[in-house]
Every structure is written in structure tokens, then in C-alpha cells.
Amino acid sequence: EVTLSGDARMGIVNDGDTTEFSSRARVAFTLSGETDGGLSFGASFRADNAVGANGNTDTTDGSVFISGAFGKLSMGNVAGAAEAAVGDLSGVGYTGLGDFSDTVYLTGDGAEGEPIVQYAYTAGDLSVYASASDGAQVSNYALGLGYKMGDYNFGIGYESTDDGLFGDDATHVVASAGGTFGAVSAKVVYGQADLGSGFDLTQYGLSATYSADALAVTGYYKVVDTDFIAGETTAVGLGASYDLGGGASVKGGVVNVDNEFLGDNTAYDLGVTFSF
Amino acid sequence: EVTLSGDARMGIVNDGDTTEFSSRARVAFTLSGETDGGLSFGASFRADNAVGANGNTDTTDGSVFISGAFGKLSMGNVAGAAEAAVGDLSGVGYTGLGDFSDTVYLTGDGAEGEPIVQYAYTAGDLSVYASASDGAQVSNYALGLGYKMGDYNFGIGYESTDDGLFGDDATHVVASAGGTFGAVSAKVVYGQADLGSGFDLTQYGLSATYSADALAVTGYYKVVDTDFIAGETTAVGLGASYDLGGGASVKGGVVNVDNEFLGDNTAYDLGVTFSF
Amino acid sequence: EVTLSGDARMGIVNDGDTTEFSSRARVAFTLSGETDGGLSFGASFRADNAVGANGNTDTTDGSVFISGAFGKLSMGNVAGAAEAAVGDLSGVGYTGLGDFSDTVYLTGDGAEGEPIVQYAYTAGDLSVYASASDGAQVSNYALGLGYKMGDYNFGIGYESTDDGLFGDDATHVVASAGGTFGAVSAKVVYGQADLGSGFDLTQYGLSATYSADALAVTGYYKVVDTDFIAGETTAVGLGASYDLGGGASVKGGVVNVDNEFLGDNTAYDLGVTFSF
Numbered sequence: 001e002v003t004l005s006g007d008a009r010m011g012i013v014n015d016g017d018t019t020e021f022s023s024r025a026r027v028a029f030t031l032s033g034e035t036d037g038g039l040s041f042g043a044s045f046r047a048d049n050a051v052g053a054n055g056n057t058d059t060t061d062g063s064v065f066i067s068g069a070f071g072k073l074s075m076g077n078v079a080g081a082a083e084a085a086v087g088d089l090s091g092v093g094y095t096g097l098g099d100f101s102d103t104v105y106l107t108g109d110g111a112e113g114e115p116i117v118q119y120a121y122t123a124g125d126l127s128v129y130a131s132a133s134d135g136a137q138v139s140n141y142a143l144g145l146g147y148k149m150g151d152y153n154f155g156i157g158y159e160s161t162d163d164g165l166f167g168d169d170a171t172h173v174v175a176s177a178g179g180t181f182g183a184v185s186a187k188v189v190y191g192q193a194d195l196g197s198g199f200d201l202t203q204y205g206l207s208a209t210y211s212a213d214a215l216a217v218t219g220y221y222k223v224v225d226t227d228f229i230a231g232e233t234t235a236v237g238l239g240a241s242y243d244l245g246g247g248a249s250v251k252g253g254v255v256n257v258d259n260e261f262l263g264d265n266t267a268y269d270l271g272v273t274f275s276f
Numbered sequence: 277e278v279t280l281s282g283d284a285r286m287g288i289v290n291d292g293d294t295t296e297f298s299s300r301a302r303v304a305f306t307l308s309g310e311t312d313g314g315l316s317f318g319a320s321f322r323a324d325n326a327v328g329a330n331g332n333t334d335t336t337d338g339s340v341f342i343s344g345a346f347g348k349l350s351m352g353n354v355a356g357a358a359e360a361a362v363g364d365l366s367g368v369g370y371t372g373l374g375d376f377s378d379t380v381y382l383t384g385d386g387a388e389g390e391p392i393v394q395y396a397y398t399a400g401d402l403s404v405y406a407s408a409s410d411g412a413q414v415s416n417y418a419l420g421l422g423y424k425m426g427d428y429n430f431g432i433g434y435e436s437t438d439d440g441l442f443g444d445d446a447t448h449v450v451a452s453a454g455g456t457f458g459a460v461s462a463k464v465v466y467g468q469a470d471l472g473s474g475f476d477l478t479q480y481g482l483s484a485t486y487s488a489d490a491l492a493v494t495g496y497y498k499v500v501d502t503d504f505i506a507g508e509t510t511a512v513g514l515g516a517s518y519d520l521g522g523g524a525s526v527k528g529g530v531v532n533v534d535n536e537f538l539g540d541n542t543a544y545d546l547g548v549t550f551s552f
Numbered sequence: 553e554v555t556l557s558g559d560a561r562m563g564i565v566n567d568g569d570t571t572e573f574s575s576r577a578r579v580a581f582t583l584s585g586e587t588d589g590g591l592s593f594g595a596s597f598r599a600d601n602a603v604g605a606n607g608n609t610d611t612t613d614g615s616v617f618i619s620g621a622f623g624k625l626s627m628g629n630v631a632g633a634a635e636a637a638v639g640d641l642s643g644v645g646y647t648g649l650g651d652f653s654d655t656v657y658l659t660g661d662g663a664e665g666e667p668i669v670q671y672a673y674t675a676g677d678l679s680v681y682a683s684a685s686d687g688a689q690v691s692n693y694a695l696g697l698g699y700k701m702g703d704y705n706f707g708i709g710y711e712s713t714d715d716g717l718f719g720d721d722a723t724h725v726v727a728s729a730g731g732t733f734g735a736v737s738a739k740v741v742y743g744q745a746d747l748g749s750g751f752d753l754t755q756y757g758l759s760a761t762y763s764a765d766a767l768a769v770t771g772y773y774k775v776v777d778t779d780f781i782a783g784e785t786t787a788v789g790l791g792a793s794y795d796l797g798g799g800a801s802v803k804g805g806v807v808n809v810d811n812e813f814l815g816d817n818t819a820y821d822l823g824v825t826f827s828f
Binding site (some may be wrong): 281282285297323473523551 | 553554556565581583584585587588589591593594595596599602603605606607608609610611615616618629666667668669685686688689789
């Protein structure tokens with residue numbers, strides 16, 4: 001069976017300099033089936049990624065999976081195991097405003113320009129993840145562990161790639177802790193990477209969302225500190241979302257990004273988002 | 277909800293020189309929803325435009341809307357307000373044969389290469405339209421008014437852009453009148469544009485369609501007269517359509533285009549069109 | 553009506569040198585309708601081919617058809633009449649491993665880079681096919697005949713093009729015979745082409761599939777012998793497929809390709825395939 005879903009949004013974005021209209025509309029295909037023996041299988045990709053999802057050894061979009069009692073095995077443009085376990089902070093704005101709340105990862109999510117494999121297994125509150133590339137373009141792998149304890153959740157991941165700075169090996173250890181405290185849900189992320197060739201990257205941040213009926217207010221603080229030319233970047237975001245029901249929300253946000261070499265910039269957006 | 281529709285056609289086209297097979301098949305996605313408060317929202321784009329519809333500040337295809345008692349607000353590749361009010365003459369042929377029956381507009385329909393906004397409000401027989409770009413690439417706006425009176429309808433529009441000839445400002449006033457007279461429906465369009473840098477464009481034309489059961493015969497006459505290098509172009513078209521039912525029609529047409537500098541050329545086509 | 557279907561696959565491929573992950577996911581649109589007079593019409597194309605299916609005189613993907621008592625007339629990227637009658641040998645592997653079991657044709661299947669027309673008519677056990685390009689880019693045509701006799705089937709085709717080697721005319725006569733013998737189905741193909749400019753191509757091969765419940769084992773042997781620089785190529789393939797039900801199969805194959813100038817190479821793959 002092939003089913004359709006979609007999302008769309010429209011509004012205005014100010015990148016710190018110019019105010020522009022910004023809109024998009026997308027459709028996703030979800031393919032699902034089941035073998036006689038009870039294994040689930042499927043695939044998914046967006047209509048605008050249809051060419052990249054038909055890429056064979058060069059697939060850049062979409063993913064295919066088979067799952068059963070053994071866990072879930074996915075191939076394609078899938079998240080690396082570290083990202084699957086740790087994830088990102090909560091972002092703000094109807095467009096994401098540069099997605100500075102996202103965690104930096106060395107592997108997965110299309111970084112390889114070719115399909116990788118991700119394996120996931122969940123037993124009760126514990127989830128384990130492993131991922132690897134095939135080594136043809138780049139040789140990498142990652143491991144991840146997720147644990148839920150009541151209203152709290154924890155994640156830890158490790159990544160290794162031979163495609164670090166100047167072609168050197170690179171590794172990354174990253175962890176998160178999150179929880180729900182009444183009307184507030186919060187998450188912290190900390191990561192330490194050896195980028196290769198003697199350079200390091202440290203990232204850490206916190207996001208929190210306060211919810212009251214249809215309203216949600218989110219704030220985040222994120223630092224990515226490197227000792228190479230990219231320097232240290234601090235991003236602070238604040239946003240709000242109001243649920244109109246039926247899949248529609250009004251969302252707006254403001255993000256200040258301060259780089260030690262490039263200086264600081266404040267962007268904001270306001271718009272409506274729809275899911276179908 | 278995401279729903280699918282489609283269209284297809286096949287036949288032969290002679291461009292005045294060579295006779296060729298011409299076929300196409302397309303699918304459109306229509307996304308629709310409703311908020312708890314009763315606002316309608318949605319989006320639409322074709323599968324072949326999926327990449328352009330995911331363009332954010334550079335969206336070139338598809339559109340997103342929200343509507344309610346306040347009217348309808350659309351963003352993306354939408355028609356400018358003048359086009360929304362005035363429209364085009366009726367075309368001929370299964371391919372349109374160059375679409376010389378279309379009215380020339382300065383704004384909208386993707387001319388900006390980025391999303392614009394169109395607002396539409398209808399109260400009884402009166403419709404008002406306003407549209408504008410965000411000014412980041414090009415700064416333009418348009419206004420339109422449509423009025424129905426029994427079997428007759430009238431439209432008038434005004435457009436302004438800072439992206440005229442040689443970067444000068446340009447404006448356009450355009451109007452239409454149409455009506456149904458028994459088995460015949462007809463429309464006239466007249467437009468006068470200051471293209472900037474001292475150049476003008478005048479366009480006028482008439483189309484009429486005679487319908488008898490499944491048969492429809494359409495003719496049009498359209499002149500676009502400029503005082504710059506494009507000169508004056510006169511297009512005369514005649515076509516017929518026979519409805520086979522179920523969404524299928526046989527269509528054919530012939531169009532003669534005469535440009536004062538390039539001379540004249542006659543193209544024709546014959547084919548079947550399908551809607552799904 | 554527009555309906556969706558899909559396919560996906562994932563696994564590993566070794567091209568004789570490197571082992572790589574290979575995955576893909578695809579969705580196909582099928583458009584169908586019926587006229588009041590009972591003619592069927594429709595179109596089909598894949599989401600990743602949506603742009604090519606909207607090509608008019610340059611359509612490279614997808615096809616449109618109308619059918620009735622007179623037969624079926626298709627336009628677009630359709631098979632030439634020789635291919636429609638004769639087809640290919642059975643391939644192996646979850647990716648096809650280079651599709652060396654495919655028959656070489658001079659016309660159809662997108663070879664023209666523009667739409668061609670195919671006409672098919674079936675009366676009982678006999679099917680006749682004719683196809684032609686419009687002559688704008690390349691001038692070609694083909695004829696085909698298929699006949700079924702109980703468990704046996706036969707096909708013969710003739711192709712002619714003015715786009716042979718070095719722009720010379722080329723022709724091709726190709727035939728097949730197939731049958732089912734208990735648990736085994738087999739097919740032979742033989743073709744003889746005058747490629748133009750004094751060069752010839754001879755192709756012949758055999759494929760056989762043995763089926764037992766969910767298991768199918770396929771082998772093929774195919775030779776393409778030319779007297780120009782491509783030389784003689786012999787491909788031998790062996791593969792197996794196990795049906796998991798619900799549209800899922802495990803498939804694997806190995807193919808040895810031996811070219812008289814380039815030497816020989818062995819590729820293999822193993823993966824799962826899904827249909828939705």
C-alpha cells in the first residue's frame with residue numbers, strides 16, 4: 001500500500017537583513033507491507049526527492065526498511081546511530097531559522113551521498129542503534145543507546161569516520177538528557193568531537209518548551225566551539241506556536257547567532273504551518 | 277488530506293515546419309484541511325513541480341492558501357491580481373499552440389522566480405484581488421476587480437513593477453468583458469502597458485466559443501503591439517473540441533501568427549486530451 | 553482516477569571490485585478512465601520521471617494510451633513493436649546486475665529521446681504490434697508478431713532506423729520462443745542486425761527458471777557478437793528468488809560477463825525486494 005501525507009507553510013522570514021515571503025508545499029509517499037511470516041517492510045520518500053530515492057548505490061534520499069522481532073533494519077538516507085539515540089534540541093520559528101538547534105553529527109542523514117544502513121532494536125525502555133556506511137565513498141560507523149525512565153529519557157552515541165578534516169579520521173561522543181516537568185519539557189545535549197588533523201569540536205546546549213493548551217513557547221541555547229577556522233558559534237532562539245487544530249498552527253521565532261569571527265546576526269520569522 | 281488528480285494528452289503537432297508526436301502525462305497533488313475555528317487551508321502543486329514547490333524564499337511552483345470570512349490569502353506561484361480579475365482569452369488546440377490567446381501580464385504566475393502573495397475576496401457578484409511581491413528580487417504589486425451581472429462578467433486590473441525594460445518602472449492597465457449569448461460565449465480583452473524606458477505595449481483581442489452538445493468550436497483574434505524590437509504580433513486561432521465523456525475529448529486547432537518583422541507562420545495540432 | 557503503486561529494494565551489490573549498499577524506493581502513478589462510448593484511456597509514469605513525462609514533443613518518460621475494439625494506441629516512452637513481441641530473457645539478482653539478459657533493440661524504450669507511437673492488437677492467441685517515431689529527430693519503425701499455443705509462445709520482430717552507426721540506416725530481425733515444461737519455464741532469443749556502415753550484430757541467448765513453491769531459480773546465457781569495436785560479449789547469470797509473501801522476496805544473483813577485448817568480470821548481489 002502507498003499512502004500520501006503532506007505539509008505546507010507560508011509566512012515571512014527576516015534573515016537579519018531582508019524580509020522575504022517564504023512558502024513551500026510537500027508530499028510524502030509512505031509504502032508499507034507485511035510478509036506472510038509477519039515481518040513488516042516499507043519505504044518512504046518525498047515527491048521532491050523522488051529522483052534521489054531511486055539512486056541504487058548513490059541513493060541520497062528516502063529509505064527502505066524491514067522489521068520484525070529481530071529489530072528494524074533500514075537502508076538509504078537514514079540517521080546515523082548517534083543521531084537516532086541523541087537527536088536534536090527543539091527548534092523555533094515556522095522555518096527553523098537555520099536549524100542551529102540541530103546537533104552536529106559526523107555520519108548519517110545523507111552526509112555520505114550514498115545509502116547507509118541503520119539497525120534499531122527496542123526492548124522495553126531500552127533502545128540500541130548501530131549504523132554503518134559501506135566504505136565505498138567514505139568508511140564510517142556509529143553506535144547509540146537510548147533509555148527511558150518514566151518522564152525522563154537519556155541518549156548516548158559514538159561516531160567514527162575516515163572522512164574528517166583534511167581526510168583524517170574523526171570521532172564524536174555525544175549525549176543527551178531530557179524530561180518532562182509538569183508543563184515544561186526540556187533537553188540538554190553535549191558532544192565532544194575529534195575532527196581529525198588535531199582539531200576539536202565541543203557542542204552543548206539546552207532547549208525547553210512550555211505548553212499551555214494550544215500554546216507552546218520554546219527557547220534554546222546552543223554553543224558549537226571549534227579550534228579551527230569556524231571558531232565558536234553561540235545561538236539563542238525563542239519561539240512560540242499556537243495550534244489552530246486540524247493540522248494548522250501559527251508559528252514564529254527569533255534567533256540570534258553570534259560567531260566569534262563573523263559577529264552576530266538576528267533573524268526572525270512568522271507564519272502558518274499545515275500538515276495533511 | 278492529500279488527493280490526486282491528473283491529466284494527459286497525445287496527438288500530433290505541426291509547428292509550421294515539422295509534424296511531431298506530442299504527449300504528456302501529469303499528476304497534481306491537492307492538500308486540504310480545516311482548523312477547529314472553521315478556516316480552510318491547503319496547498320497544491322504538480323508532481324513534476326515538486327522540487328520548485330519546496331523552494332521556501334525561492335519557491336517557483338505550487339501555492340499555499342488559508343481562507344475564511346476574511347477572504348483567501350495565497351502564497352507561492354500564484355496569479356497576479358490583474359490576471360486573477362481579467363484572465364485570458366479562450367485558446368485552441370490540444371496543446372494550446374503557443375498560447376497566444378493568453379494575456380500578457382507584468383506580474384505573477386512565476387514571473388518573479390520567488391513566492392508572491394495574492395489576496396482575494398468575493399462578496400456576491402463582486403470580487404476584489406490584490407497581489408504583491410516581497411521586494412527582495414523584484415518589487416511589484418497588482419490590483420484587480422471582477423464583477424458578474426447575470427450572463428455577463430467584467431474584469432479590470434492594474435499592475436506595477438520596478439522590473440520593466442532596462443530596469444525601469446513599468447505599469448499596465450488591462451480590462452475584459454465577457455458574456456454568454458445563447459450557445460455562444462465570448463470575451464474581449466484590452467490592455468495598455470508602459471513598459472519603461474519610453475516603450476509601450478498595447479494588447480487587445482476577442483475570443484468566442486460556440487457549443488452544441490458535445491461539440492465546441494472556438495475562435496480568437498489577438499494583437500500585441502509594441503514600439504520596441506518585438507514589434508506587432510497578430511494571432512488568429514480556430515479550433516474544435518468534441519467531448520467523449522468520462523474526461524476525454526478530441527481537440528484540434530490551427531493558429532496563424534503574424535509578426536511585423538518575423539513574418540507569418542501557421543501551426544496546427546490534433547489529439548486527444550484526458551482528465552483523471 | 554489516479555492510483556498509486558510502488559516498489560523498493562535494499563541489499564548489497566559487488567560489481568566485481570567493490571561491495572556496496574544499494575537501495576531504492578519508487579512510486580508509480582496510474583491514470584485511468586473510460587469514455588461514454590466505452591473506450592478505455594489512461595497514462596502512467598513514475599514520480600521520479602514526472603518531469604520527463606511532461607515533455608510534449610520531447611517526452612522521455614511515461615506513456616499515454618487509448619484502447620478499444622480497434623486495439624490499443626500508446627504514445628510516449630513505449631517499447632518498440634519488436635520488443636513488445638519478443639521481449640527479454642529472464643534476468644537475475646535483486647538489481648538485475650547490468651541487465652545483460654535484456655535483448656538489444658534499435659527502437660523504442662526512450663531510445664529516440666521523444667515520444668513514439670505503438671499500436672497493439674490482440675485477437676485470441678495472436679498479437680500484432682507496430683511502432684514508429686515521428687521522424688523529427690530520428691526516423692524509425694518496427695513491426696512485431698506474437699503467438700501463443702498452449703504452454704508455448706513465439707515472437708518475431710523487425711526494426712528499421714535511419715540512426716544506425718555513423719548515421720547509416722540499420723535494421724534488425726529478432727525472434728523468440730518460450731514455453732513452460734512442468735516446473736520449468738524457458739525462453740530463447742535470436743536476433744540479427746545490420747547496424748549500418750557495414751557492421752553487423754548477432755545476439756542469441758537462453759534463460760530458464762525452475763519454480764518450486766516459494767523458490768525460483770533462474771539461469772541465463774546470452775551472447776552479443778559484433779564486428780565493430782564493441783566486439784563479442786558473453787554473459788552468464790544464475791540467481792534465486794524466494795517469495796516471502798505480501799509482495800516481499802529475497803533475491804540474489806551472480807553474473808559473469810566476458811568481453812573479447814575487455815576480459816571478464818563477475819558481479820553478484822543479494823537483497824530484498826518489495827512491491828506495494
